[in-house]
Structures are given as structure tokens and as C-alpha cells.
Amino acid sequence: LWLRGGGSVGTEDAYVKNDIAQIAPEIAGRVAEVRVRDHAQVGAGDVLVKLDAEPFRLALAKAEAELDAARTTVETARAQWLETTSELGEVESQADYLNRQASRQQALAASGVASQTKLEEAMNAAAVARDRVTVVKRRLNRMLAVLGGNPEAATDEHPLVREKLAERDRAALDLRRTTITAPIGGTAVNVRLQPGDQLKPATPIFVIVAATRPWVEANMKETDLTHVVPGQKASVVLDIYPDIAWQAEVESISPATGAEFAILPPQNASGNWVKVVQRLPVRVRLLPRPGEPPLRAGMTATVTIDIGRKRSLADLFRTTASASAASRP
Template identity: 35%
Template sequence: MAETQQSNTESQPKGAGKPQKERSWIRMAIFGVLLGVGVVWGGMRLIRSFSYVETDNAQITGNIYPVIPRVPGKVVEVLAEDNQTVKKGDILVRIDTSDYQIRRDMAEAQLLRARAAVSAAQAEIVAAGATQRKLGADLRRSRNLQQQDVISRAELDAATAGATASSAQHAAAGDNYKAALAQAKLAEAELKNAELQLSWATITAPADGKISKKSVQPGQQVAPGQQLIAIVGSGDLWVVANFKETQLEHMRPGQKVIVRVDAFPGKEIDGHVDSISAGTGAQFTLLPPDNASGNFVKVTQRVPVKIVFDKKPELPLAAGMNVIVEVKVK
């Protein structure tokens, strides 16, 4: 038995345990490196946690402009396409203008009639004024003649009555002229209103941006207040980050912010805190919590913080994208 063990020992080559020791040292070295990296990384994160506050409860937000008709009618043409970039004033939708053109033509005819009435009233004033001046002169002559007993008292009374009637007619003509002017102004207003409604039948983009939601097709009957298209403003995107209330102790407007977009890993965008909301997000829900009723459960609230970019990002950002933000508070 001893001879067998001795022969096995002798059969093993010299240095057979050396690779095992080398592998053990390599594993220890790798473990040491990883441990060192972990300690350094953890230390950096710990130090960073004292200077930055972070949240992933944040999204890119932008101004969304609704495209809403101001007059009812049948859609005859839709010039907008999904995800199309548009400029302010670009024509998006056309509504049938037949009824509105007829109303405008009727308003124009009414205005012409009103202006003709004004001209007639002016002529009436001129005629009444001439008659008034003539009968007034006749009355003065009649008085002189009556004092000289050339005419009778009855003839003087007739001249007086004629002069008085002419004065009343002149005043009435003036009133008719004022009424005709009022009707003309009303007709002008009705024409402007008809032209305005006709112009509203052509719906244009309210701002520069990209069409993100289109729910209108030719042949559709639309009504005022009905949203047809939504346009996301192209030049005014920002971030709304919902920080815990416990993270706001040292946060102030103007502080530097680093924004990382989930859609573009490894990319960072510089920004700064623009403003902090005056209320928590829960206060603006449909049914805000009422802690005075029922059993009270304390829950950490989140406060919206508006963050704007220092310059327009080159990345193709879209409203609603998720982001991670870090605010340098110290």
C-alpha cells in the first residue's frame, strides 16, 4: 500500500500545484480590482448624493395647440398629415364656404341699401334746409308788410305756420339722417361679421410645430369647439420633474440640471431649474385629497419642477418622453 502511494506521488510532475496557485492569485487580483472599483464608484455616488438630487419621475413637455373650428360646416379639404411639420399660418383644413359666401353677399347688398338711405337722408336735409330758409325769409317779409298793413293778420299767420312746419321738417330730416347712419354702421358690422365667418372656414396652424394627432377627414361635419388636430410646438419643449417634497429643501430656480433621455442612452443635456410649482401634483387631480376627513395616512407628496434647456437640444425630442434629471443643489 505504501509502495502504491509512493508510486502515485512520484508519477505527479513537479510544479503541478503551481497553476492552481496562479489562478487563485488571479482571482484574488480580479476581486480586488472589482472591490476597488466598487468602493470608488460607491464613494463617488455618495459624494454626488450630497450635491445632487435625482428623480426619474420626469417627462418632456411642450405646448400643445388645439386646432378648433370657429364655424360649423362640412369639411371639403384636409391638407394636414400625421407628423407633418407646419408653420404658423399654414392652411390645414377647408370648410365648405357656400353658405358663408351667400351671407357675405347679402350683407354687402344690405350695406349698399343702407348707404343709399344715408344719401337720401342727406338730400332730404338739404331740401328741408332750403325750404326752411325760404319760408323764414317769407315770414320776415310778411311781418314787415303786416306792420305796414299791406297784408292781413291771416296771411302773417299762414307765413308763420309755414316757417314753423319747415323747421320741423328740417329737424325730422336730421333725425332720419342719424337713423340712416346707424343702419349703415349696423350693415357694415354685419358685413364684417360675414367676412370674418367666411375667413374662419379656412383653418390655419396657430403656431409652428408638428402635427401629432389628426382626427378630421373630408366630408366630415364639424362644429365649433371640436378639436380636429393637435400641434406640438417645435421650439418650446421643457421638462417637468416631479420631485419628492423631501428633496426640495435646497432646490432653487437657476440651479444647474443634467437631463438624460431614456430614448438616447449616454446623451446628456444641460438645463436649469426654471420654477417650482406652488402646489403638489395631487392638488390638481380631479379629486384632491382631503386630509381632514377620514383616516389620515401620511404619504410623501411630489412637487412639479419646471426645467428648461440651456439651448435647443439637437436630439429629436418628443413630448412625453421619459427622462432622468439631476439637480445640482450644492
């Protein structure tokens, strides 16, 4: 009998699985309308819940007003910069003229033609003109700083306007997020919402079980996986349908045992270590069968995998030898 066995491995630690999407709001708000009921079928993009949008509409209106004000500020600064640039040209021309007049008066005074009073008046007028040029240049530099160093840049490229654009876009995004839609098609489960409920962002409110084809996750002992590879044929019997055997196929084997993903992973470095056979999840794809009954996530199953291998006398001797070695003190 031992020689005839070994052609398959199996486990009762297996469950039907399906894709599940957690539905959670991205913003905090009050529920205004619930458009889905428990166990209802929904399609991708269907509206599930609507939050009170009025606070977000007001926030968007405020952001748009601040954006308009920022654009006006930048455009006004640009107009003032242009006016000041023109003014600078005028005062520089006047300063050049007065400097030339002062130089002429110096020459005349040196030759005794012009009086000292005329020279002092000309020198004073030139100094005042130069001071005015300095003042206008400083004012122009301040305006240039307000314009971000580039008065020729488009208004919406100004840092102040870009900041207000981002705030406007964020307010518009929050307003859109008051409508919660289904990311996938499937069945809504655990819908307990009522109008008036307060929701927190990123807090799940219910789930959608996808309408895609389910699969079976078989938690196989590591000692049974020696000859299991993807593509091997398998048979699946669900506890709810004991008279139906689904034809199946090994799709993949987990790269890590279930213990590696536990909240408290095992610590085997202690002195009281006890060897425990580990289990690895094996994903088994169910092949469609005509008129099959509904498959629901979480159903228990028994999985048998055909590894296409026969035992030999050599295997028997190796097994016996290993058992004897393990029993020795």
C-alpha cells in the same frame, strides 16, 4: 455613507414636455378640403383645412348690399335735409312778409283806411304762413334725427352705416376663417378629418406639437426641494435611451403643487386627514448634445439635480431628533 450622500436629489416622476397648439375652427362649417395628414410637418401659416366657403361668400355679399343701402339712405336723408333747409328759409321769408302785411293792415284798419275784410284776409294769410313754418321745422327735426343729429358728418360715421360696416367686416372675417392655418410650426397629430365632416366652433380637431426645443418636467417631492434653485446643474436619462445622459439645468420651480391644479383639489379640513408629501413641477432645460436622438413629448425620464451640498454631523443629529419627535405619541 449617509454623510457622503445628500449632494443630489432626483425623481423618476419626470416627463418630456413640448409646446402643443390645439387646432380648432372659429366658425361652424363643413370640411371641404384637408391639406394635412397625421404626423406631417407643417410650418407656421400653412393651410391645414378649408371649410365650405360658399355660405360665407353669400353672407358677405348680403352684408355689402345692406351697407350700400344704408349709405344710400343716409345720403338721401342728407339731400332731403338740405332741400328742407332751403324750403324753411323761403317759408320764413314769406311768413315775415305776411306778418308785416298783417301789421300794416291793422294800422290802416285802426285809422279807418282799410276795411275789416282786408284785415281778416291779411291776418289769416300770416297765420297760415306761420303754421307752414312750424310744419317745415318739424320735418327738418325729424330729418336731423335720421342723420344722427349731425348732417355734416361723413356718411360712414352715421350709426346706421357703422352698424352695417361692422356686419360687413364680421362677414368678411368669417369668410377668412373658412381657411384654417397653422399658428406654429411643428408636427400635426391626431388628424382624423375627412371632407364632409361638420365642425363646431372652438372644438379641437387635432393638435400641432411645436418644433421648438422640448424640456423635462420633473415632479419633485417637496422635501427634496429644500436646496434646489434655478440654475443648478442636472442630469436627465430617458427611459427610451437608457445609455444616454443629457446635461441639463434647472430653469424654474412651480409656485404651486400639482394638487392645487387638480379638478377636485384636496380638502384637508376633515377629521380623517392623512399627511401626504406633495410634489412640485420643476422645469429642467435640456442642453443640446451632438447627434442626439429625437425627443418626443410624453417620454418618461429620470432626473438628478446636483444641489452642491454635503451632509454634516449636525444634519444627522437634526434628522435623528426629528424622527424621534415624530414617533412620540
